[in-house]
Amino acid sequence: MGFPDNFLWGGATAANQIEGAYLEEGKGLSTADMMTAGSPTLKRAITSVIESDRYYPTHEAIDHYHRFEEDIALFAEMGFKCYRFSIAWSRIFPQGDETEPNAKGLAFYDRLIDLCLENDIEPLVTISHFENPMGLQKYGSWENRKVVDFYLRYAETLFEHFKGRVRYWLTFNEINVMSTMPWNAGGIASSDEAVKMTAAYHQFIASALAVKAGHEIDLDNKIGTMYAGHFSYPNSCDPDDIQGNEDFMHKMLFYPDVQCRGYYPNYKLKELERQHITLPVLPADAEILKAGVVDFVSFSYYMTHVCGKNTTGILRGLNGLETGYKNPHIERSAWGWGIDPKGLRYALNYLYDRYQLPVMVVENGLGAADTVVDGKIHDDYRIDYLRQHISEMRKAIDLDGVPVMGYTSWGPIDLISASTGEMSKRYGFIYVDVDDEGNGTKQRIKKDSFAWYKQVIATNGEDL
Numbered sequence: 001m002g003f004p005d006n007f008l009w010g011g012a013t014a015a016n017q018i019e020g021a022y023l024e025e026g027k028g029l030s031t032a033d034m035m036t037a038g039s040p041t042l043k044r045a046i047t048s049v050i051e052s053d054r055y056y057p058t059h060e061a062i063d064h065y066h067r068f069e070e071d072i073a074l075f076a077e078m079g080f081k082c083y084r085f086s087i088a089w090s091r092i093f094p095q096g097d098e099t100e101p102n103a104k105g106l107a108f109y110d111r112l113i114d115l116c117l118e119n120d121i122e123p124l125v126t127i128s129h130f131e132n133p134m135g136l137q138k139y140g141s142w143e144n145r146k147v148v149d150f151y152l153r154y155a156e157t158l159f160e161h162f163k164g165r166v167r168y169w170l171t172f173n174e175i176n177v178m179s180t181m182p183w184n185a186g187g188i189a190s191s192d193e194a195v196k197m198t199a200a201y202h203q204f205i206a207s208a209l210a211v212k213a214g215h216e217i218d219l220d221n222k223i224g225t226m227y228a229g230h231f232s233y234p235n236s237c238d239p240d241d242i243q244g245n246e247d248f249m250h251k252m253l254f255y256p257d258v259q260c261r262g263y264y265p266n267y268k269l270k271e272l273e274r275q276h277i278t279l280p281v282l283p284a285d286a287e288i289l290k291a292g293v294v295d296f297v298s299f300s301y302y303m304t305h306v307c308g309k310n311t312t313g314i315l316r317g318l319n320g321l322e323t324g325y326k327n328p329h330i331e332r333s334a335w336g337w338g339i340d341p342k343g344l345r346y347a348l349n350y351l352y353d354r355y356q357l358p359v360m361v362v363e364n365g366l367g368a369a370d371t372v373v374d375g376k377i378h379d380d381y382r383i384d385y386l387r388q389h390i391s392e393m394r395k396a397i398d399l400d401g402v403p404v405m406g407y408t409s410w411g412p413i414d415l416i417s418a419s420t421g422e423m424s425k426r427y428g429f430i431y432v433d434v435d436d437e438g439n440g441t442k443q444r445i446k447k448d449s450f451a452w453y454k455q456v457i458a459t460n461g462e463d464l
Protein backbone atom coordinates (compact mmCIF):
# COMPACT_ATOMS: atom_id res chain seq x y z
CA MET A 1 0.00 0.00 0.00
CA GLY A 2 1.07 3.57 -0.53
CA PHE A 3 3.20 5.08 -3.21
CA PRO A 4 5.07 2.72 -5.52
CA ASP A 5 8.83 2.41 -4.96
CA ASN A 6 9.72 4.11 -8.22
CA PHE A 7 7.29 7.01 -7.73
CA LEU A 8 8.63 10.15 -9.38
CA TRP A 9 8.58 12.84 -6.67
CA GLY A 10 9.81 16.24 -7.69
CA GLY A 11 8.99 19.68 -8.99
CA ALA A 12 8.13 21.42 -12.25
CA THR A 13 9.15 24.69 -13.89
CA ALA A 14 9.11 26.36 -17.30
CA ALA A 15 12.11 27.99 -18.99
CA ASN A 16 10.55 31.40 -19.55
CA GLN A 17 9.40 31.63 -15.94
CA ILE A 18 12.81 30.96 -14.38
CA GLU A 19 15.78 31.28 -16.72
CA GLY A 20 16.04 34.95 -17.58
CA ALA A 21 19.08 35.56 -19.84
CA TYR A 22 16.52 36.17 -22.53
CA LEU A 23 18.99 37.12 -25.24
CA GLU A 24 22.10 35.33 -24.08
CA GLU A 25 24.22 32.88 -26.05
CA GLY A 26 22.21 33.27 -29.20
CA LYS A 27 18.69 32.95 -27.79
CA GLY A 28 16.03 34.64 -29.91
CA LEU A 29 12.97 36.45 -28.63
CA SER A 30 10.04 34.26 -27.66
CA THR A 31 6.35 35.00 -27.36
CA ALA A 32 6.75 34.97 -23.56
CA ASP A 33 9.39 37.71 -23.78
CA MET A 34 6.80 40.09 -25.22
CA MET A 35 4.49 39.90 -22.19
CA THR A 36 4.59 42.69 -19.64
CA ALA A 37 3.85 42.22 -15.97
CA GLY A 38 0.19 42.26 -14.98
CA SER A 39 -1.74 41.69 -11.77
CA PRO A 40 -4.89 39.86 -10.67
CA THR A 41 -6.89 42.77 -12.10
CA LEU A 42 -4.66 43.86 -14.96
CA LYS A 43 -4.13 41.62 -17.95
CA ARG A 44 -0.55 41.21 -19.13
CA ALA A 45 0.03 43.26 -22.26
CA ILE A 46 1.62 41.73 -25.35
CA THR A 47 3.82 44.16 -27.25
CA SER A 48 5.10 43.62 -30.79
CA VAL A 49 8.54 45.00 -29.96
CA ILE A 50 10.35 45.36 -26.64
CA GLU A 51 9.45 48.78 -25.25
CA SER A 52 12.22 50.26 -23.13
CA ASP A 53 9.92 51.85 -20.57
CA ARG A 54 8.03 48.65 -19.75
CA TYR A 55 8.88 45.75 -17.48
CA TYR A 56 8.97 42.24 -18.94
CA PRO A 57 9.37 39.73 -16.13
CA THR A 58 10.81 36.85 -18.21
CA HIS A 59 13.86 38.83 -19.28
CA GLU A 60 15.64 38.22 -16.01
CA ALA A 61 13.10 36.09 -14.15
CA ILE A 62 14.97 34.42 -11.25
CA ASP A 63 18.22 34.20 -13.23
CA HIS A 64 18.17 30.41 -13.16
CA TYR A 65 20.28 30.44 -16.33
CA HIS A 66 23.26 31.57 -14.26
CA ARG A 67 22.25 29.91 -11.02
CA PHE A 68 21.02 26.50 -12.12
CA GLU A 69 23.81 24.73 -10.25
CA GLU A 70 22.69 26.18 -6.95
CA ASP A 71 19.02 25.48 -7.78
CA ILE A 72 19.54 21.87 -8.80
CA ALA A 73 21.66 21.33 -5.68
CA LEU A 74 18.69 22.51 -3.60
CA PHE A 75 16.32 20.17 -5.49
CA ALA A 76 18.79 17.33 -4.89
CA GLU A 77 18.91 18.21 -1.21
CA MET A 78 15.14 17.77 -1.07
CA GLY A 79 15.65 14.37 -2.61
CA PHE A 80 13.93 15.00 -5.95
CA LYS A 81 13.58 11.87 -8.05
CA CYS A 82 12.34 13.87 -11.01
CA TYR A 83 12.63 17.41 -12.31
CA ARG A 84 10.20 18.63 -14.91
CA PHE A 85 11.46 21.64 -16.85
CA SER A 86 11.00 23.01 -20.32
CA ILE A 87 13.49 23.74 -23.03
CA ALA A 88 13.24 27.20 -24.57
CA TRP A 89 12.70 26.58 -28.28
CA SER A 90 14.25 29.99 -29.01
CA ARG A 91 17.55 28.91 -27.41
CA ILE A 92 17.79 25.94 -29.76
CA PHE A 93 16.33 27.53 -32.90
CA PRO A 94 16.47 31.27 -32.15
CA GLN A 95 14.05 32.29 -34.91
CA GLY A 96 12.32 28.93 -35.11
CA ASP A 97 12.95 28.34 -38.80
CA GLU A 98 16.71 27.72 -38.94
CA THR A 99 17.99 24.42 -40.30
CA GLU A 100 20.82 24.06 -37.75
CA PRO A 101 20.45 24.32 -33.98
CA ASN A 102 22.29 26.82 -31.81
CA ALA A 103 25.08 24.79 -30.15
CA LYS A 104 25.26 27.11 -27.16
CA GLY A 105 21.59 26.58 -26.44
CA LEU A 106 22.00 22.81 -26.46
CA ALA A 107 25.11 23.14 -24.29
CA PHE A 108 23.15 24.88 -21.55
CA TYR A 109 20.67 22.01 -21.37
CA ASP A 110 23.55 19.51 -21.53
CA ARG A 111 24.90 21.00 -18.33
CA LEU A 112 21.48 21.11 -16.69
CA ILE A 113 20.53 17.56 -17.65
CA ASP A 114 23.91 16.10 -16.73
CA LEU A 115 23.67 17.74 -13.35
CA CYS A 116 20.23 16.21 -12.81
CA LEU A 117 21.53 12.77 -13.76
CA GLU A 118 24.54 13.11 -11.46
CA ASN A 119 22.04 13.68 -8.67
CA ASP A 120 19.82 10.73 -9.69
CA ILE A 121 17.10 13.13 -10.79
CA GLU A 122 15.09 11.89 -13.77
CA PRO A 123 14.56 14.75 -16.24
CA LEU A 124 11.06 15.22 -17.63
CA VAL A 125 11.25 17.67 -20.51
CA THR A 126 8.41 19.83 -21.78
CA ILE A 127 9.29 20.53 -25.40
CA SER A 128 7.04 23.58 -25.66
CA HIS A 129 5.86 25.40 -22.55
CA PHE A 130 4.11 28.68 -23.31
CA GLU A 131 6.81 30.04 -25.60
CA ASN A 132 7.30 30.06 -29.32
CA PRO A 133 10.10 31.81 -31.19
CA MET A 134 8.92 35.26 -32.26
CA GLY A 135 10.50 34.52 -35.65
CA LEU A 136 7.51 32.27 -36.34
CA GLN A 137 5.13 35.22 -36.22
CA LYS A 138 5.91 36.05 -39.84
CA TYR A 139 4.37 32.71 -40.78
CA GLY A 140 1.30 33.32 -38.65
CA SER A 141 2.69 30.99 -35.99
CA TRP A 142 0.62 27.80 -35.46
CA GLU A 143 -2.02 28.91 -37.91
CA ASN A 144 0.47 27.89 -40.60
CA ARG A 145 1.20 24.23 -41.29
CA LYS A 146 4.85 25.14 -41.92
CA VAL A 147 5.27 25.56 -38.17
CA VAL A 148 4.57 21.83 -37.78
CA ASP A 149 7.80 21.14 -39.71
CA PHE A 150 9.76 23.63 -37.62
CA TYR A 151 8.47 22.10 -34.41
CA LEU A 152 9.28 18.60 -35.63
CA ARG A 153 12.82 19.62 -36.51
CA TYR A 154 13.18 21.10 -33.04
CA ALA A 155 11.70 18.05 -31.30
CA GLU A 156 13.84 15.61 -33.31
CA THR A 157 16.92 17.65 -32.48
CA LEU A 158 16.14 17.22 -28.79
CA PHE A 159 15.36 13.48 -29.08
CA GLU A 160 18.66 12.89 -30.91
CA HIS A 161 20.78 15.15 -28.79
CA PHE A 162 19.52 14.00 -25.40
CA LYS A 163 19.05 10.36 -26.37
CA GLY A 164 19.78 8.04 -23.45
CA ARG A 165 19.68 10.94 -21.00
CA VAL A 166 16.05 12.06 -21.21
CA ARG A 167 13.32 9.39 -21.34
CA TYR A 168 10.22 11.37 -20.34
CA TRP A 169 8.80 14.09 -22.58
CA LEU A 170 5.69 16.23 -22.94
CA THR A 171 5.01 17.65 -26.40
CA PHE A 172 3.03 20.75 -25.36
CA ASN A 173 2.34 22.19 -21.94
CA GLU A 174 -1.39 22.48 -21.24
CA ILE A 175 -2.33 22.06 -24.87
CA ASN A 176 -5.97 22.99 -24.13
CA VAL A 177 -4.87 26.49 -23.14
CA MET A 178 -5.15 27.25 -26.88
CA SER A 179 -8.83 27.84 -26.07
CA THR A 180 -8.27 30.20 -23.13
CA MET A 181 -4.82 31.79 -23.59
CA PRO A 182 -3.88 31.35 -27.27
CA TRP A 183 -0.86 33.66 -27.11
CA ASN A 184 0.68 31.53 -24.36
CA ALA A 185 -0.26 28.29 -26.05
CA GLY A 186 0.83 29.08 -29.56
CA GLY A 187 1.74 32.69 -30.22
CA ILE A 188 -1.79 33.25 -31.52
CA ALA A 189 -2.94 36.82 -30.99
CA SER A 190 -6.44 36.28 -32.38
CA SER A 191 -9.36 35.09 -30.29
CA ASP A 192 -11.24 33.92 -33.37
CA GLU A 193 -12.44 30.35 -32.85
CA ALA A 194 -11.54 29.22 -36.38
CA VAL A 195 -7.99 30.50 -35.95
CA LYS A 196 -7.61 28.81 -32.58
CA MET A 197 -9.00 25.52 -33.84
CA THR A 198 -6.65 25.62 -36.83
CA ALA A 199 -3.68 26.29 -34.56
CA ALA A 200 -4.75 23.50 -32.20
CA TYR A 201 -5.11 21.14 -35.16
CA HIS A 202 -1.55 21.87 -36.22
CA GLN A 203 -0.31 21.30 -32.69
CA PHE A 204 -2.03 17.89 -32.63
CA ILE A 205 -0.34 16.96 -35.90
CA ALA A 206 2.99 18.25 -34.63
CA SER A 207 2.58 16.37 -31.35
CA ALA A 208 1.68 13.13 -33.12
CA LEU A 209 4.64 13.41 -35.48
CA ALA A 210 6.91 14.12 -32.53
CA VAL A 211 5.61 11.09 -30.61
CA LYS A 212 6.30 8.87 -33.61
CA ALA A 213 9.77 10.35 -34.15
CA GLY A 214 10.55 10.09 -30.43
CA HIS A 215 9.71 6.39 -30.42
CA GLU A 216 11.73 5.75 -33.56
CA ILE A 217 14.77 7.52 -32.17
CA ASP A 218 14.63 5.73 -28.82
CA LEU A 219 12.21 2.95 -27.91
CA ASP A 220 12.62 3.89 -24.26
CA ASN A 221 11.09 7.32 -24.75
CA LYS A 222 7.80 7.89 -22.94
CA ILE A 223 5.92 10.85 -24.35
CA GLY A 224 2.83 12.32 -22.77
CA THR A 225 -0.03 14.71 -23.22
CA MET A 226 -0.24 17.59 -20.76
CA TYR A 227 -3.74 18.76 -19.94
CA ALA A 228 -4.50 22.01 -18.07
CA GLY A 229 -6.58 20.25 -15.47
CA HIS A 230 -9.98 21.79 -15.93
CA PHE A 231 -12.40 19.60 -14.03
CA SER A 232 -15.87 20.80 -13.39
CA TYR A 233 -18.86 19.78 -11.32
CA PRO A 234 -22.45 20.30 -12.46
CA ASN A 235 -24.12 23.15 -10.58
CA SER A 236 -27.05 20.90 -9.62
CA CYS A 237 -28.76 17.66 -10.58
CA ASP A 238 -30.95 19.58 -13.02
CA PRO A 239 -30.37 17.69 -16.29
CA ASP A 240 -29.73 21.03 -18.00
CA ASP A 241 -26.95 21.74 -15.53
CA ILE A 242 -25.52 18.29 -16.18
CA GLN A 243 -25.53 18.97 -19.92
CA GLY A 244 -24.10 22.48 -19.48
CA ASN A 245 -21.27 21.01 -17.46
CA GLU A 246 -20.67 18.28 -20.01
CA ASP A 247 -20.56 20.84 -22.81
CA PHE A 248 -17.89 22.75 -20.93
CA MET A 249 -15.83 19.63 -20.21
CA HIS A 250 -15.99 18.67 -23.87
CA LYS A 251 -14.47 22.02 -24.83
CA MET A 252 -11.46 21.11 -22.76
CA LEU A 253 -11.30 17.33 -22.99
CA PHE A 254 -11.25 17.09 -26.75
CA TYR A 255 -7.58 18.03 -26.57
CA PRO A 256 -6.40 15.01 -24.57
CA ASP A 257 -9.02 12.92 -26.39
CA VAL A 258 -7.23 13.58 -29.67
CA GLN A 259 -3.79 12.96 -28.22
CA CYS A 260 -4.74 9.79 -26.33
CA ARG A 261 -7.10 8.23 -28.89
CA GLY A 262 -5.58 9.42 -32.15
CA TYR A 263 -8.71 10.97 -33.63
CA TYR A 264 -11.18 13.78 -33.02
CA PRO A 265 -14.19 12.80 -30.91
CA ASN A 266 -17.56 13.03 -32.66
CA TYR A 267 -18.87 15.69 -30.27
CA LYS A 268 -16.06 18.00 -31.41
CA LEU A 269 -16.50 17.29 -35.11
CA LYS A 270 -20.20 18.09 -34.77
CA GLU A 271 -19.50 21.31 -32.91
CA LEU A 272 -17.01 22.40 -35.58
CA GLU A 273 -19.63 21.65 -38.21
CA ARG A 274 -22.17 23.86 -36.40
CA GLN A 275 -19.55 26.61 -36.15
CA HIS A 276 -18.80 26.31 -39.89
CA ILE A 277 -15.16 25.69 -39.09
CA THR A 278 -13.28 23.48 -41.53
CA LEU A 279 -10.06 22.01 -40.23
CA PRO A 280 -7.06 22.17 -42.62
CA VAL A 281 -6.91 18.39 -43.01
CA LEU A 282 -4.36 16.86 -45.40
CA PRO A 283 -4.87 13.33 -46.77
CA ALA A 284 -2.32 11.55 -44.53
CA ASP A 285 -3.39 13.30 -41.32
CA ALA A 286 -5.73 10.65 -39.96
CA GLU A 287 -2.85 8.16 -40.10
CA ILE A 288 -0.50 10.66 -38.47
CA LEU A 289 -2.85 11.22 -35.53
CA LYS A 290 -3.38 7.49 -35.09
CA ALA A 291 0.32 6.69 -35.17
CA GLY A 292 1.13 9.41 -32.68
CA VAL A 293 -0.95 8.59 -29.62
CA VAL A 294 0.79 9.39 -26.37
CA ASP A 295 2.20 6.93 -23.83
CA PHE A 296 0.86 8.60 -20.72
CA VAL A 297 -1.44 11.33 -19.49
CA SER A 298 -0.14 14.21 -17.44
CA PHE A 299 -2.00 17.20 -16.13
CA SER A 300 -1.82 20.27 -13.94
CA TYR A 301 -4.17 20.45 -11.01
CA TYR A 302 -4.87 23.64 -9.07
CA MET A 303 -8.62 23.97 -8.78
CA THR A 304 -12.04 22.73 -9.84
CA HIS A 305 -14.89 24.64 -11.45
CA VAL A 306 -18.66 24.55 -11.38
CA CYS A 307 -20.59 24.74 -14.63
CA GLY A 308 -24.21 24.45 -15.65
CA LYS A 309 -26.90 25.61 -17.98
CA ASN A 310 -25.65 29.21 -17.83
CA THR A 311 -22.02 28.48 -18.61
CA THR A 312 -21.38 30.09 -21.92
CA GLY A 313 -18.61 28.93 -24.15
CA ILE A 314 -15.14 28.91 -22.79
CA LEU A 315 -14.24 30.27 -19.39
CA ARG A 316 -14.49 33.99 -18.80
CA GLY A 317 -12.37 36.44 -16.87
CA LEU A 318 -8.87 37.79 -17.18
CA ASN A 319 -7.27 34.42 -17.80
CA GLY A 320 -10.35 32.49 -18.73
CA LEU A 321 -10.88 30.92 -15.35
CA GLU A 322 -14.39 32.09 -14.44
CA THR A 323 -17.46 29.98 -15.23
CA GLY A 324 -20.09 32.22 -13.69
CA TYR A 325 -20.62 29.76 -10.81
CA LYS A 326 -18.94 29.39 -7.44
CA ASN A 327 -18.65 26.24 -5.36
CA PRO A 328 -19.85 26.99 -1.81
CA HIS A 329 -18.18 23.84 -0.48
CA ILE A 330 -14.60 24.84 -1.18
CA GLU A 331 -12.30 27.72 -0.30
CA ARG A 332 -10.49 29.97 -2.70
CA SER A 333 -6.86 31.00 -2.75
CA ALA A 334 -5.92 34.67 -2.47
CA TRP A 335 -5.81 34.63 -6.28
CA GLY A 336 -9.35 33.27 -6.44
CA TRP A 337 -8.54 29.69 -7.44
CA GLY A 338 -10.97 27.16 -5.88
CA ILE A 339 -8.94 24.88 -3.62
CA ASP A 340 -10.23 21.31 -3.87
CA PRO A 341 -7.93 18.51 -2.68
CA LYS A 342 -10.64 15.85 -3.01
CA GLY A 343 -11.07 16.88 -6.60
CA LEU A 344 -7.57 15.57 -7.29
CA ARG A 345 -8.66 12.01 -6.51
CA TYR A 346 -11.67 12.58 -8.74
CA ALA A 347 -9.45 13.99 -11.52
CA LEU A 348 -7.01 11.07 -11.39
CA ASN A 349 -9.88 8.59 -11.63
CA TYR A 350 -11.56 10.59 -14.36
CA LEU A 351 -8.52 10.63 -16.62
CA TYR A 352 -7.57 7.03 -15.96
CA ASP A 353 -11.13 5.82 -16.58
CA ARG A 354 -11.22 7.77 -19.82
CA TYR A 355 -7.85 6.78 -21.29
CA GLN A 356 -6.55 3.73 -19.41
CA LEU A 357 -3.05 5.13 -19.54
CA PRO A 358 -0.60 5.81 -16.70
CA VAL A 359 -1.26 9.22 -15.18
CA MET A 360 1.10 11.80 -13.74
CA VAL A 361 0.42 14.98 -11.79
CA VAL A 362 2.98 17.34 -13.30
CA GLU A 363 1.78 20.55 -11.62
CA ASN A 364 0.04 21.25 -8.34
CA GLY A 365 0.57 23.89 -5.72
CA LEU A 366 -0.61 26.98 -3.94
CA GLY A 367 0.24 30.40 -5.28
CA ALA A 368 0.47 32.56 -2.18
CA ALA A 369 2.20 35.68 -0.91
CA ASP A 370 5.02 34.87 1.51
CA THR A 371 6.58 37.10 4.09
CA VAL A 372 10.16 36.84 5.25
CA VAL A 373 10.48 37.23 9.01
CA ASP A 374 14.01 37.19 10.42
CA GLY A 375 15.22 35.41 7.34
CA LYS A 376 12.57 32.68 7.61
CA ILE A 377 9.37 31.89 5.74
CA HIS A 378 6.75 30.01 7.72
CA ASP A 379 4.54 28.74 4.92
CA ASP A 380 2.32 26.31 6.80
CA TYR A 381 -0.57 27.24 4.41
CA ARG A 382 1.44 25.79 1.55
CA ILE A 383 2.29 22.66 3.52
CA ASP A 384 -1.42 22.20 4.33
CA TYR A 385 -2.41 22.55 0.70
CA LEU A 386 0.18 20.09 -0.56
CA ARG A 387 -0.40 17.60 2.26
CA GLN A 388 -4.10 17.42 1.52
CA HIS A 389 -3.57 17.01 -2.21
CA ILE A 390 -0.90 14.34 -1.79
CA SER A 391 -3.11 12.41 0.60
CA GLU A 392 -5.98 12.45 -1.92
CA MET A 393 -3.57 11.30 -4.63
CA ARG A 394 -2.63 8.43 -2.36
CA LYS A 395 -6.29 7.45 -2.10
CA ALA A 396 -6.51 7.31 -5.87
CA ILE A 397 -3.61 4.85 -5.78
CA ASP A 398 -4.62 2.81 -2.71
CA LEU A 399 -8.40 2.83 -2.92
CA ASP A 400 -8.97 3.12 -6.64
CA GLY A 401 -5.89 1.50 -8.16
CA VAL A 402 -5.02 4.38 -10.45
CA PRO A 403 -1.49 3.92 -11.82
CA VAL A 404 0.02 7.27 -10.85
CA MET A 405 3.59 7.61 -12.12
CA GLY A 406 4.65 10.61 -10.14
CA TYR A 407 4.02 14.04 -8.75
CA THR A 408 5.94 17.20 -9.59
CA SER A 409 4.69 20.20 -7.65
CA TRP A 410 4.58 23.47 -9.53
CA GLY A 411 7.35 25.97 -8.95
CA PRO A 412 9.53 24.24 -6.33
CA ILE A 413 11.47 27.48 -6.47
CA ASP A 414 9.56 30.79 -6.67
CA LEU A 415 9.11 31.89 -10.26
CA ILE A 416 7.23 34.30 -12.52
CA SER A 417 3.49 33.64 -12.64
CA ALA A 418 2.25 32.72 -16.09
CA SER A 419 -1.15 34.34 -15.72
CA THR A 420 -0.24 37.58 -13.99
CA GLY A 421 3.51 37.95 -14.55
CA GLU A 422 3.87 38.57 -10.84
CA MET A 423 6.65 37.31 -8.62
CA SER A 424 4.53 37.71 -5.49
CA LYS A 425 2.32 34.74 -6.44
CA ARG A 426 4.77 32.25 -5.01
CA TYR A 427 4.68 28.44 -5.17
CA GLY A 428 8.15 27.50 -4.00
CA PHE A 429 9.80 25.49 -1.25
CA ILE A 430 12.61 27.91 -1.99
CA TYR A 431 12.03 31.64 -1.71
CA VAL A 432 13.68 33.94 -4.23
CA ASP A 433 14.31 37.55 -3.32
CA VAL A 434 12.78 39.25 -6.35
CA ASP A 435 9.70 41.48 -6.32
CA ASP A 436 7.01 42.31 -8.89
CA GLU A 437 9.20 44.97 -10.50
CA GLY A 438 12.23 42.72 -10.70
CA ASN A 439 14.06 44.29 -7.77
CA GLY A 440 15.91 42.15 -5.24
CA THR A 441 19.11 40.21 -4.62
CA LYS A 442 17.82 36.94 -6.14
CA GLN A 443 19.04 35.21 -3.00
CA ARG A 444 17.53 31.77 -2.42
CA ILE A 445 16.07 31.00 1.04
CA LYS A 446 14.59 27.67 2.16
CA LYS A 447 11.01 27.99 3.40
CA ASP A 448 9.55 25.73 6.11
CA SER A 449 7.97 23.68 3.33
CA PHE A 450 11.46 22.75 2.12
CA ALA A 451 12.17 20.46 5.08
CA TRP A 452 8.61 19.17 4.98
CA TYR A 453 8.78 18.12 1.31
CA LYS A 454 12.22 16.59 1.86
CA GLN A 455 10.67 14.38 4.54
CA VAL A 456 7.72 13.48 2.30
CA ILE A 457 10.11 12.26 -0.39
CA ALA A 458 12.44 10.52 2.08
CA THR A 459 9.52 8.49 3.44
CA ASN A 460 7.99 7.94 -0.03
CA GLY A 461 4.90 9.87 0.99
CA GLU A 462 4.34 8.06 4.31
CA ASP A 463 5.19 11.04 6.47
CA LEU A 464 2.92 13.87 5.43
Ligand code: P53
Binds near residue numbers: 229319363410
Ligand atom coordinates in the same frame (compact mmCIF):
# COMPACT_ATOMS: atom_id res chain seq x y z
P1 P53 B 1 0.13 30.90 -12.50
C1 P53 B 1 -4.30 28.72 -15.76
C2 P53 B 1 -4.97 27.71 -15.11
C3 P53 B 1 -4.30 26.58 -14.74
C4 P53 B 1 -2.95 26.46 -15.01
O1 P53 B 1 -0.24 29.42 -12.93
C5 P53 B 1 -2.30 27.45 -15.68
C6 P53 B 1 -2.97 28.58 -16.05
C7 P53 B 1 -2.25 29.67 -16.75
O2 P53 B 1 -1.69 30.54 -15.84
O3 P53 B 1 -1.02 27.37 -16.05
C8 P53 B 1 -0.10 26.48 -15.46
O4 P53 B 1 1.58 31.07 -12.77
C9 P53 B 1 1.14 26.59 -16.30
C10 P53 B 1 2.29 27.22 -15.60
C11 P53 B 1 1.79 28.23 -14.60
C12 P53 B 1 1.00 27.47 -13.55
O5 P53 B 1 -0.08 26.79 -14.13
O6 P53 B 1 -0.71 31.74 -13.34
O7 P53 B 1 1.54 25.37 -16.88
O8 P53 B 1 3.18 27.77 -16.55
O9 P53 B 1 2.77 29.01 -14.03
C13 P53 B 1 0.47 28.34 -12.42
O10 P53 B 1 -0.17 30.99 -11.05
